[in-house]
Amino acid sequence: MTDKIESIAILGGTGDLGGGLARQWSRAGYRILIGSRTLEKGKAAAEKLLNEFPDLNVTGHENLDAATEADLVVLTVPFAHQLSTLETVKPGLTNKILIDVTVPLVPPRVGTVQLPEKGSAAVMAQELLGDDVQVVSAFQNVGAVHLQEDHDIECDVLVTGNKKTARETVIELVHAVGLRGWHAGPLANASAAEALTSILISINRHHGIEGSGIVITGEPAKE
Numbered sequence: 739m740t741d742k743i744e745s746i747a748i749l750g751g752t753g754d755l756g757g758g759l760a761r762q763w764s765r766a767g768y769r770i771l772i773g774s775r776t777l778e779k780g781k782a783a784a785e786k787l788l789n790e791f792p793d794l795n796v797t798g799h800e801n802l803d804a805a806t807e808a809d810l811v812v813l814t815v816p817f818a819h820q821l822s823t824l825e826t827v828k829p830g831l832t833n834k835i836l837i838d839v840t841v842p843l844v845p846p847r848v849g850t851v852q853l854p855e856k857g858s859a860a861v862m863a864q865e866l867l868g869d870d871v872q873v874v875s876a877f878q879n880v881g882a883v884h885l886q887e888d889h890d891i892e893c894d895v896l897v898t899g900n901k902k903t904a905r906e907t908v909i910e911l912v913h914a915v916g917l918r919g920w921h922a923g924p925l926a927n928a929s930a931a932e933a934l935t936s937i938l939i940s941i942n943r944h945h946g947i948e949g950s951g952i953v954i955t956g957e958p959a960k961e
């Protein structure tokens with residue numbers, strides 16, 4: 739496991755959430771490898787970011803190349819393609835942390851909680867990848883719209899994973915995005931964060947909010 743994270747692969751980083759994370763982390767100084775099913779699409783997404791911010795360290799790749807080259811990998815594809823994408827990049831993930839942002843939404847009823855039989859998408863990912871990969875679940879409750887803009891984001895991030903050290907690494911990356919991250923327990927608890935997204939979608943619809951989020955109250959005794 740790499741101690742110091744300098745490069746991050748974002749698989750499906752051509753999309754809404756991955757694109758937002760690429761923007762935020764590259765501006766925070768990380769080397770970003772945008773992964774895609776096609777090299778052309780990955781490169782185009784990197785170019786788009788570089789047109790806006792020419793000094794960033796961002797490149798486009800196919801998903802497996804991005805995963806293999808980076809210190810840490812983030813999966814940002816729709817639930818329907820979560821496991822098939824992980825199958826294709828599995829050889830590049832050994833001894834790495836994989837941040838899984840997947841929300842197991844089942845269209846068209848995305849405002850209704852419909853968790854998978856195994857309990858959560860994150861648990862499914864860990865089961866597929868085995869113990870050589872540390873799956874950490876995060877960012878399910880942050881609307882992509884906030885990450886694609888430059889404004890303060892009033893939303894906390896629940897970080898679940900079976901190893902405290904892996905959660906700590908991810909919480910550092912959450913801070914780099916300008917958000918607060920919380921140790922929310924083992925990966926099995928990812929089901930709560932994943933379920934919460936459908937509740938937030940329902941709140942958005944009913945109250946006309948663009949990307950509602952959650953905030954944890956209370957003062958930590960220590961950071």
Ligand SMILES: NC(=O)c1ccc[n+]([C@@H]2O[C@H](COP(=O)([O-])OP(=O)(O)OC[C@H]3O[C@@H](n4cnc5c(N)ncnc54)[C@H](OP(=O)(O)O)[C@@H]3O)[C@@H](O)[C@H]2O)c1
Nearest residue numbers: 750752753754755774775814815816819840841878881882
């Ligand atoms: N959007 C949000 O606000 C938000 C918030 C929290 C969590 N999430 C979670 O983040 C993940 C990504 O959401 P998103 O809204 O960013 O999704 P998206 O924009 O619809 O798609 C992301 C990327 O997934 C890849 N993809 C699409 N179809 C695929 C397929 N058949 N096989 C493999 N890859 C495919 C595409 O990349 P290429 O075509 O380049 O391969 C696409 O750019 C989801 O699991 C979602 O639940 C989203």
